[in-house]
Amino acid sequence: MNLRRLLAIWHARNLEFLRDRSTLVFNFLFPLALVIAFAVIFGSGSQDLFKIGVVTPPGLNLDAGLHPFLDTRHVDFYRVEAADIDSAVRKVERHQADLLLDLRGDPHYWINEDSPKGYLAEKLLLESADDKAERQPVTGAAVRYVDWLLPGVLGMNMMFSCLFGVGYVVVRYRKSGFLRRLSATPVTAAEFGAAQILSRLVLTISVTSLIYGVLALLVPFRNEGHVLVLLVIAVIGAMSMIAFGFMMAARIASEELANGVINLASWPMMLLSGVWFSLEGAPSWLQQAARVLPLTQMLEAARAVMLDGAGLVQVWPQLGWLAVMTILFLAIAATGFRWRPD
Amino acid sequence: MKPVLEVRELVKQYPGVRAVNGVSFSIEPGVCFGLLGPNGAGKTTTVEMMEGITVPTSGEVLYCGEPLGERFRAEAGIQFQKTALQDFLTVRETLQLFRRLYSRGREVDELIPLCALEQIADRDNRKLSGGQLQRLLLAIALVNDPQVLFLDEPTTGLDPQARHNFWDLIRTIKREGRTVLLTTHYMEEAYFLCDVIAIMDRGRIIAEGPPSRLLKEHFEDVVLELPREDFRGDPSDFPLPVLIADDRVEISTADVERALQALLDRGVPLKHLKIRPRDLEDLFLELTGRELRT
Helix, strand or coil, rough: CHHHHHHHHHHHHHHHHHCCCCEEEEHHHHHHHHHHHHHHHHHHCCCCCCCEEEEEECCCCCCCCHHHHHHCCCHHHEEECCCHHHHHCCCHCCCCCCEECCCCCCEEEEEEECCCCHHHHHHHHHHHHCCEEEEEECCCCCCCCHHHHHHHHHHHHHHHHHHHHHHHHHHHHHCCCCCCCCCCCCCHHHHHHHHHHHHHHHHHHHHHHHHHHHHHHCCCCCCCCCCCHHHHHHHHHHHHHHHHHHHCCCCCHHHHEEEEHHHHHHHHHHHHHHCCCCCCCCCCCHHHHCCCCHHHHHHHHHHHHHCCCCCCCCCHHHHHHHHHHHHHHHHHHHHCCCCCCC | CCCEEEEEEEEEEECCCEEEEEEEEECCCCEEEEEEEEECHHHHHHHHHHCCCCCEEEEEEEEEEEEEHHHHHHEEECCCCCCCCCCCCEEEHHHHHHHHCCCCCCHHHHHHCCCCCCHHHCCEEHHHHHHHHHHHHHHHHHCCCCCCEECCCCCCHHHHHHHHHHHHHHHHHHCCCEEEEECCCCCCHHHHHHCEEEEEEEEEEEEEHHHHHHHHHHHHCCEEEHHHCCCCHHHHHCCCEEEEECCEEEEEEHHHHHHHHHHHHCCCCCCEEEEEECCHHHHHHHCCCCCCCC
């Protein structure tokens, strides 16, 4: 590996990226606009319903016969399975639900003492019945949708930037004959690949950090963890997706095919990795399948840090998985790489 | 002296077609070697095998007596027939990029005037004319101060002025004692630049040697050319073979006096008569046939 040659290609690729103004602006403005729009739409707390989770005794439906409180109007009651109590309690902690009522045996409920809506919901519950239910207070600041969405949008933007910025570009170089021209010089495939990967890594991390900083000023959002832990997650996550893009581009010589293949890889991640919504309610096989995707792992780790204040130790399994995938993708790319279109 | 490049029994088989069918030749140091042939003759495939870009089906290519390797990649300069460069870079930045890929070579500031790129050094390389792009590609081929320079149809698509400018450049480079391998289908270009030529057809070399020697070997005659309307009478009565083209008549003969006498006897005006020696174009057509091929 010759560092001088690697840096020459790295530098040229950076210039190309920075001078392609329209793509650069899109890379930066798209996620920014998206997060701000969602902050405006969901940040005002304009939903007028109370949201209350109810655990019912086995075999019984949600109806007023079960408890008079269930007759209250303008309340969104939703059923919680006994097995999901932990995550339902976490929703109360994050103000995503106003109250959780367990009607198995003696009624008892969880309430967030920091939540004004929780306070009102509790009043309604206590008014509705004579016999007292047991109170189980929890605490925690509100998690708004925008807090939950922000890591998703930043992760999605990184995914597109990594897959297309490496995958599509390498295919374009191959199709145009630029790779063939390079193959007639002393440059090795490893030097070329490393230069492309490093260039995209530095650029995507810079752009994402910049967006993160601007958003922190414009729409203050929740981050319970350390920003350096987030940086580590972003670097390892970006590496895995760049390697994924490079693997897909190892031998394709048609831009149309590359476009199709990269879209085929990115849309499942868009929908199943939890960018926009959680897969909590989905069948468990689908949830397990989604966890194979690098973006799922990256978002799980990022949300654990930002919403629950996790440190490196807690997100180690996700980081390990991302690292393993990176190595696997690079190994496949290295064996399949071609300079020439045919 | 050891040849710079040596090709032995080179074969390239593609599905259903043998593009190169047992080609052998060698190129001595400092020689400009021209590989000529009609389209589809196997020139580019041969050159790409010599450049190490295409793997031969069989046969071998030696650079200074050794198989192609790291030394060859460091010391060869290659101008492809078509190539794309990285977008959003200027001419100077493109040269700097390629310069840094080699541990030794010529400085960019030296190459820019050598290849007449001063006026366009800071222009985006996507905004160059055909001649400007060819000069940039030549400059890229020269960044490593190559011992051997490959030029694959470097003037195809250029206007006559740009072509002549390019030839001047190549002659400058030749004077520096470099070995050059040139492919072209312009016979004038080959005659002007090459010390030795090889004519390829259907995957084989059918003639090889210095252009003047090849002409002497294949032709003893010269060509008398007349405007068509000046030639009177039935060509079949004429004592020498006559070729009628669209606007002119060509008479080939080794005995010029006899031909002139025959024309005078018929009362043909000789005001527009041209006598020319056989050129490479004639040789090429004689050897490869006149029928059109794709």
